[in-house]
Amino acid sequence: MMSIPCSVYIVTLNCGAWLExxxxxxxxxAEVIILDSGSTDTTYAIAQSFPNVRISHQDWQGYAGQKSLALAQCQYDWVLNLDGDEVLSPELKKEIEQTIQxxxxxxxxxxxxxxxLGVPNSKHTKKHAKxxxxxxxxxxxxxxxxxxxNVIVDGQSVRAEGDIYHYGESSIFVKVEKNNQYSELKAQEKFQKGKSPSILKLICIMPLMFVKSYFFRRNFLNGWRGFVGSMINAFYAFLKEAKLFEKRSYNKRDSKY
Known part of the structure; x- marks a missing residue:
């Protein structure tokens, strides 16, 4: 069987639980490029057991920076990005082959x-797409x-039918911890771009995002997990705005001294 003429690139840090x-x-x-930022688990052993995988170390450069460096190592004209806790569905794999052809x-x-929490979304839930x-x-x-x-594409993009399955949100603890980390980075990004926080947004964003996640994105179809996930998603949106207020407050206070 001929290999698919496409490079896969992945950035990892302690992804041993899902990487296989x-x-x-x-x-x-044809090739899988892994750029690792210091794993201490089984990530290297798993990667080295696959003949089409090449793994190397790169100190963390931020999400976009790290992925850009991994992308630069790809040798094929077509490329696929996965995270170390994601799995390509057979349906999407077939679409990729057809698109290349x-x-x-x-x-x-x-x-x-x-x-x-170990259960995929209902097929009727509206999924995020990238x-x-x-x-x-x-x-x-x-x-x-x-x-x-996000990848910025200078050309024609079409929505795929097949999914990428994301397994990283294995517990409420992990999801909340990630959202705390991501909200800090997003607030820092907004602050550096000079964006001002809004008291109206601070008050309204959490209930609005819950409605969007639970009803408009149809997470109510995922039972109690959908309710919990929507609450956490709403709190994430609140945290981003609250932390932007926090950074502006610290900046004003520091500028007085």
């Missing part, structure tokens, strides 16, 4: 199916984005 499933899902791809578009916008598969020559990252980095 991740790499099994892309074992038919047809050679008519420049990217696929891929739905991300969050497997929260460009994860694209022509290397047509895509790049905005290095000013500290978190939720």
């Amino acid at each position: 499933a991740t790499l099994n899902s892309v074992r038919d791809f 047809a050679n008519q578009i420049d990217a696929l916008i891929t739905p991300i199916n969050d497997v929260f 460009v994860r598969f694209f022509r290397k020559s047509k895509g790049h990252y905005d290095l000013e984005n500290k978190v939720h980095e």
Whole structure:
């Protein structure tokens, strides 16, 4: 069987719990580039057991910076980005093969199916989607984005049918911890760009985001997990605005001295 002429690039840090499933899902791809930022678990041993994988160390450069460096190592015209806790679905793999063969578009916008507390979303839940598969020559990252980095594509993108399964939110503790970290980075990014916080947004953002997540994105179809996840998503939105207020407050206080 011929390998799929596409480079997969992944940035990792202690992803041993999921990495074997991740790499099994892309074992038919021509090459897999892993840029690791200091794993102390089984990440290296797992990576080195796959013949199409090349793993190397890179001190952490931020999400967009790290992925840009991994992307630069890719040798093929088509590239696919996965995180170390994500698995490519067979349906999306087939779409990728068909897209390469047809050679008519420049990217696929891929739905991300969050497997929260070990259970995938209902097929009727509205999923977040990002460009994860694209022509290397047509895509790049905005290095000013500290978190939720997106590939910017100069060309035609089409939404894919198949999913990428995201397994990292394995517990409420992990999801809350990630949101605390991400909200700090996002608030810092907004502060550095000179954005001002809003008291109206601070008051309204949490109930509005809960309604968006639970009803509009149809997380109510995921039972109690959907309710808990929507509450955490709403609190994440609140944290970003609250931390922007915090940073402005500290900045004003420091400027007095």
